[in-house]
Amino acid sequence: MAIVTPSEYYSDEDAHGNYQYVPLVELIDDLEIETQDDDSYLKNTKRYKIIHHLRRGLQSIYKAAGNDVQGFCITVPTNLSFALPRDYMQYVRVSVIELDTSTGAKRLRVLDVNKNMNTAIGYLQDHNADLLFDQEGYILMSDGDNAYGQPHQTLPFCKTGSQYHLDTSALSEHGEFIIDEQRGKMLFSSNLMDRDIVFEYISDGLHADLDEGQIKVHKRLIAPLKDWAYYACIEAKRTVPMNEKMRALRRYKTTLHQAKLDRADFNFFEISRAFRVQSKFK
Numbered sequence: 001m002a003i004v005t006p007s008e009y010y011s012d013e014d015a016h017g018n019y020q021y022v023p024l025v026e027l028i029d030d031l032e033i034e035t036q037d038d039d040s041y042l043k044n045t046k047r048y049k050i051i052h053h054l055r056r057g058l059q060s061i062y063k064a065a066g067n068d069v070q071g072f073c074i075t076v077p078t079n080l081s082f083a084l085p086r087d088y089m090q091y092v093r094v095s096v097i098e099l100d101t102s103t104g105a106k107r108l109r110v111l112d113v114n115k116n117m118n119t120a121i122g123y124l125q126d127h128n129a130d131l132l133f134d135q136e137g138y139i140l141m142s143d144g145d146n147a148y149g150q151p152h153q154t155l156p157f158c159k160t161g162s163q164y165h166l167d168t169s170a171l172s173e174h175g176e177f178i179i180d181e182q183r184g185k186m187l188f189s190s191n192l193m194d195r196d197i198v199f200e201y202i203s204d205g206l207h208a209d210l211d212e213g214q215i216k217v218h219k220r221l222i223a224p225l226k227d228w229a230y231y232a233c234i235e236a237k238r239t240v241p242m243n244e245k246m247r248a249l250r251r252y253k254t255t256l257h258q259a260k261l262d263r264a265d266f267n268f269f270e271i272s273r274a275f276r277v278q279s280k281f282k
Contacts, residue, residue, distance in 0.1 A: 021216035027054060027226055028212055031233075041234045041244060053232035055206060057225050058217065062205035063089050065221060065259040071200040073097070080151050080188045084179070087203040094177050094186070097196040108198055114176040117187060118146040151190040152176065220262045227252035 009015055031050045034040045062068070069092050074082055095108035124132040124140040132140045143149040154172050176189040186199070206215060217225060231248040234240045 018216075021218055022222060023213055024054060024058070024215040024217055025212040027217065027222065027229070031226065031229055041237070041240050042230065045233050049233060050229060051212060053229040054225060057228035057232065058205040058215070059089075061221055061224055061228065061256065061259070062203065065224070065256060065263050068203060068205075068218065069200050070203045071198060073196060073198050076188050076192045076195050076197055078193060079148075080190065080193060081148065081185045082188075082199075084181070084184045084186060085201065085203075087206055089202045089204050091179055091186075092200040092202060093198075094200070095198045096174050096192060097198060098174070109174040111174055111188075111192075111197075112172045112176045114152070114172070114178055114189070117152045117176065117178040117189075119148070119178065119180040119183070119187065120146055122146065147178070147187045151193075152187070154189040154191050218263075220259050224252060224256040224259050227255050 028047065028050055031042065031045075031054075032047055034042045035045045035047075035050075037043060070085070070087070072085070076082070094111045094113075096111060097106050098109045099105075100107050122142045122145050124142055126132055134140055154176050172189070175192040175195070177192075178187050179185075180187060188197070205217070227248065231245070231252050234248060235245055
């Protein structure tokens with residue numbers, strides 16, 4: 001039953017924010033209706049193809065124009081690694097929760113990404129430095145020397161005193177992390193063990209392979225997603241003229257560009273706030 005009054009909307013927590021999104025199944029149904037039109041180039045296009053192109057397009061469009069940030073809070077385990085979520089595309093911010101002793105409030109302190117943390121898998125060798133293989137002929141590997149086997153130690157950040165002898169670019173005040181996309185892990189420095197971490201990231205929009213009725217699409221992304229699905233469906237059809245394929249591709253690029261502008265979240269007030277910073281030494 002659709003919510004028609006503000007009272008019904010605010011009393012139903014499951015409905016909060018849903019107005020900005022449309023179920024993916026609605027886009028599938030809209031395009032499937034066109035397949036019944038004799039004048040449409042989508043005629044005789046199977047439903048499964050529409051679903052396939054919409055789902056693949058959703059991943060690329062969310063990466064290019066979707067700025068819906070997903071987030072969750074975890075406690076860093078003793079092995080200092082945690083699995084990336086299944087719908088992960090790229091991280092936005094990783095922060096540690098710290099108690100502000102002056103106010104008693106909990107604050108997010110942004111962690112530094114350290115690409116010098118070693119995540120390479122080690123190849124086992126014998127005393128002659130020759131590679132070792134298992135019984136099936138595959139190289140034996142180990143995590144003995146990387147950040148999985150040897151926790152990364154962060155250089156302490158000292159707010160007072162002289163540190164002229166140190167490379168200050170290697171210092172971290174709150175801790176460090178690295179994303180190992182090949183193994184689907186995020187690794188943390190040793191000072192973050194048992195600390196609470198907030199991980200914010202861009203999703204691929206599919207949210208761990210939910211079905212089409214559960215996947216939601218932001219209203220500003222509907223136009224480029226439908227345009228992409230239309231182009232992808234006709235691109236391989238030999239009966240569709242080349243000028244129509246090029247027109248469909250140009251339209252997709254145009255609506256995608258507009259979606260990027262609409263979703264850029266460019267705010268002059270936030271920029272002006274950033275420039276209000278004053279040095280504590282003044």
